[in-house]
Amino acid sequence: xxxxxxxxxxxxxxxxxxxxxxxxxxxxxxxxxxxxxxxxxxxxxxxxxxxxxxxxxxxxxxxxxxxxxxxxxxxxxxxxxxxxxxxxxxxxxxxxxxxxxxxxxxxxxxxxxxxxxxxxxxxxxxxxxxxxxxxxxxxxxxxxxxxxxxxxxxxxxxxxxxxxxxxxxxxxxxxxxxxxxxxxxxxxxxxxxxxxxxxxxxxxxxxxxxxxxxxxxxxxxxxxxxxx
Amino acid sequence: xxxxxxxxxxxxxxxxxxxxxxxxxxxxxxxxxxxxxxxxxxxxxxxxxxxxxxxxxxxxxxxxxxxxxxxxxxxxxxxxxxxxxxxxxxxxxxxxxxxxxxxxxxxxxxxxxxxxxxxxxxxxxxxxxxxxxxxxxxxxxxxxxxxxxxxxxxxxxxxxxxxxxxxxxxxxxxxxxxxxxxxxxxxxxxxxxxxxxxxxxxxxxxxxxxxxxxxxxxxxxxxxxxxx
Numbered sequence: 243x244x245x246x247x248x249x250x251x252x253x254x255x256x257x258x259x260x261x262x263x264x265x266x267x268x269x270x271x272x273x274x275x276x277x278x279x280x281x282x283x284x285x286x287x288x289x290x291x292x293x294x295x296x297x298x299x300x301x302x303x304x305x306x307x308x309x310x311x312x313x314x315x316x317x318x319x320x321x322x323x324x325x326x327x328x329x330x331x332x333x334x335x336x337x338x339x340x341x342x343x344x345x346x347x348x349x350x351x352x353x354x355x356x357x358x359x360x361x362x363x364x365x366x367x368x369x370x371x372x373x374x375x376x377x378x379x380x381x382x383x384x385x386x387x388x389x390x391x392x393x394x395x396x397x398x399x400x401x402x403x404x405x406x407x408x409x410x411x412x413x414x415x416x417x418x419x420x421x422x423x424x425x426x427x428x429x430x431x432x433x434x435x436x437x438x439x440x441x442x443x444x445x446x447x448x449x450x451x452x453x454x455x456x457x458x459x460x461x462x463x464x465x466x467x468x469x470x
Numbered sequence: 471x472x473x474x475x476x477x478x479x480x481x482x483x484x485x486x487x488x489x490x491x492x493x494x495x496x497x498x499x500x501x502x503x504x505x506x507x508x509x510x511x512x513x514x515x516x517x518x519x520x521x522x523x524x525x526x527x528x529x530x531x532x533x534x535x536x537x538x539x540x541x542x543x544x545x546x547x548x549x550x551x552x553x554x555x556x557x558x559x560x561x562x563x564x565x566x567x568x569x570x571x572x573x574x575x576x577x578x579x580x581x582x583x584x585x586x587x588x589x590x591x592x593x594x595x596x597x598x599x600x601x602x603x604x605x606x607x608x609x610x611x612x613x614x615x616x617x618x619x620x621x622x623x624x625x626x627x628x629x630x631x632x633x634x635x636x637x638x639x640x641x642x643x644x645x646x647x648x649x650x651x652x653x654x655x656x657x658x659x660x661x662x663x664x665x666x667x668x669x670x671x672x673x674x675x676x677x678x679x680x681x682x683x684x685x686x687x688x689x690x691x692x693x694x695x696x697x698x
Binding site: 253254255258259260262263264265266267268270271272284288289291292293295296297298300301302303304306307308309310311312313316327330331334335343346348361367370372373374375376377379380382383386387389390391393394395397398399400405407408409410411418419420421424427428436437438442444445449450452453455458459460461462463464465469 | 486491494498512517519523525531532534537541601603604618619648655670681687688
């Protein structure tokens with residue numbers, strides 16, 4: 243493993259290294275099922291958290307904290323929050339989508355050995371954070387970059403990560419005793435899995451297709467489809 | 471390169487592949503200087519955008535678009551926005567921090583061959599997005615995950631990326647002709663560089679230290695410092 247603050251910084255990555263990064267990016271999945279009960283060893287979990295902690299952040303504010311949850315009691319309470327929020331969320335869909343929605347497994351809170359709440363503290367290293375004056379949301383954006391680091395690191399370790407967004411943040415804050423001013427930004431389920439799906443679950447079941455890359459690229463101005 | 475939708479999905483990454491991912495994570499930097507004028511070939515830029523496009527997104531909504539900016543005229547207008555926003559931002563700092571702030575280079579808009587605005591469309595594949603009912607901000611969070619993919623992919627290609635957050639979003643939207651309902655979430659400067667700093671710039675100049683990892687980890691509840 244490269245030391246985080248190594249003095250010697252190679253400019254180049256060789257072809258095998260490049261390929262490994264793209265492999266992690268393309269094979270990363272949002273995992274909601276097939277979690278194994280195998281515990282995640284502390285040194286491995288620490289590698290994931292350290293990878294997250296080495297994301298960039300606006301003004302180097304490092305606004306994130308990580309609440310590592312292994313308590314069955316806490317997990318059960320969060321599972322209850324999910325069930326409540328999911329009953330409300332399910333009501334907006336109709337017809338075949340309603341049927342499909344009800345069959346989808348959307349979280350693995352109890353089955354995954356580790357749950358992780360990633361929080362964002364807008365007051366961290368403040369009140370004046372370099373670069374955050376104009377766009378205050380950059381604290382949350384930085385935290386998301388940290389989450390993606392963790393997600394990719396987990397993938398190479400064979401650990402699936404599922405982001406459970408169907409949770410009321412106010413209730414989640416209460417359960418985890420997170421202070422009022424801190425955002426419980428993401429609730430993740432982590433665990434070894436016996437497989438990763440070849441495509442995202444929602445793509446495979448026909449919920450939505452993947453957009454063509456060219457349809458999300460413009461040049462110089464919004465709406466301009468060709469370069470130069 | 472792995473095909474994005476390959477049917478055969480390896481579960482395992484070998485030690486060299488793991489090491490490559492951590493290397494990219496630890497050596498990624500927010501780059502504001504030492505950009506080379508070397509153009510970024512279209513196939514390489516496309517690899518970066520495709521890496522971004524393969525981030526997960528809430529309800530598979532894929533809310534992002536990418537405005538690739540090479541026009542000197544557009545860059546100059548954005549540079550003007552930066553200068554205006556930076557004059558205001560600089561005023562909040564006092565004393566030695568004010569001096570240090572004024573000496574920091576905070577953007578590479580004109581020197582970098584490619585600027586990239588990453589946008590987030592909250593209406594994409596809506597109105598009802600699976601998983602976004604409870605936390606609407608998950609559209610922006612997904613877009614940030616895409617940005618981190620791009621940031622890491624750029625690093626392995628030897629391309630520096632700098633996130634310029636000192637820009638008024640309303641003015642930026644006007645310059646790039648982004649529709650009212652779409653968020654111009656990030657403005658990035660991309661280019662090959664002749665070096666990457668061994669540590670984040672703000673850490674090296676003593677703006678802020680990196681937090682100890684243990685100081686940002688809790689167990690089961692906020693504030694609880696030991697596991698079990």
